[in-house]
Amino acid sequence: MFKLLGWRVAQAAFVVLAVGLLTWFLVQSLPGDMAWRIASGRYGYDRVDASAVARVQQELSDSLQQGSALLHWLFDLMQFNFGRSLVSGEPVMDELRWQLSQTLALAGSSLFLTILFTLPLGIWAGCHANGKLDRALFWLSALLKSVPHFALGMLLIVLLALQLDWLPSAGHGELRHFMLPSLTLALSLTAVGVRVVREATYQVVSSGYYRWGAQKGLAPATLLRRHGLRNLASPVLTWFGMQFVWLVEGVVVVETLFAWPGIGHALVHAIFARDVPVIQASAMTLGLLFVLLNMLVDAGCHLLDPRGARA
Incomplete structure (x- = not known):
């Protein structure tokens, strides 16, 4: 466990340095x-x-x-001092805290909806494999998985915002502003998540120890609670953890589409404006989050996996 932690810390340091250097050189080489x-x-x-x-x-x-711009930047990096935005003149860290909080809020609400949709449907489909609901979920998942985020987001905007006028198409600050971007991300994740949970559940209910418990006369709900959920936890937690990593890293398109003031939206605008400090700070923050969230997922799986607990 400590060896893994040390590796992740070293990986985080490498990511900060590599992403910082890469963005610095790329920005300097941009045309215009x-x-x-x-x-x-x-x-x-x-x-x-x-x-x-x-x-x-x-x-x-x-x-x-x-002095040397690169050496000056490396010195500031060691102090987590990203300077001021070249466009707004405000301290980059102040802007970054606000943008990161908005991205995490959007990712968290999307993950909550994904869990709400995925767990009951996936567990039910796994316990009733090849049933009508299982087959229907298979085709619906395949359909949703094939639709890009921007297309699904545009469809939801046209249907729920323009046609039905139920939800706002952009903005932030209220609970209803979360719904369309969160739903866009959650539906795409649910398309895959239902199949992941279904397969994990099916493997558990098809195992020998599970069938032996059923032969002892345990009720299906009791059997699932006692012997199924713990064995489901490790693969399902791994998948949900990786999807949260993806949500934080991959919300750029959705934030831009819905004008959500997150770090991805800010990164796109900073690239167009050549706002070098914001580009570097945003890219390194996303890289650090990727390493940190992966570390938390690994630790959670180590604790929840029964084989890891016995080791």
Whole structure:
């Protein structure tokens, strides 16, 4: 366990350094006038003139004259100091905390809906394999899995926001603003999650010890509670944990579609505006989250797996 923890800590340090260096070099090599893009993001495209671009160019040259830009950035990185946004002028960490909280809130609500849909349907289908519900869920899952997130999101916007006027198509701050983006992510995950839980449940109910418990006369609900759920926990937790990692890492499209003020949405805008500090801070935060969440999933599986508990 401690060996695994040490490996994950080393992996996190490597991810921070690698992602930071990669984003720094990629931003520097992007085509176009960086000063013009920063000025456009700061003042607006219709207000950019030669003097505004010249001011930004002077700011960039002043920062480079402070020493090697790369070495200066590495020194700040060790102190978790990402500086100020080149567009807004606000401290990057202040903006990042807000954006990260919004991304985690969206990912958490999406995962909650996924669990709400997936566990009862998957367990029921696994306990009644090849039944009508199992076959219906198979075809419905295949259909939902084949639809891209942006297409599913657009369909939900047209149906629930424009046609029925039940939910807002964009915005944040209220519970109803969570519904459309969370539902978009949850439906896509449920399409796969139902099959994962169904297969895990089917493996458990088909095992010898489970059938032996049934022959002893235990009620199906008691049998599932005593002998099924613990053996389901490890594969199901692994899948849900990995999906939460994916939700945090992969919400860029959904956040952009629904104008959700998360870290993915901010990263896209920062790339267009050449806001280097925001790009670096966002990319490294996502990389660290990936390592941290994977570490938590590994620890949870180690504790819940009966074979791991006996080892």
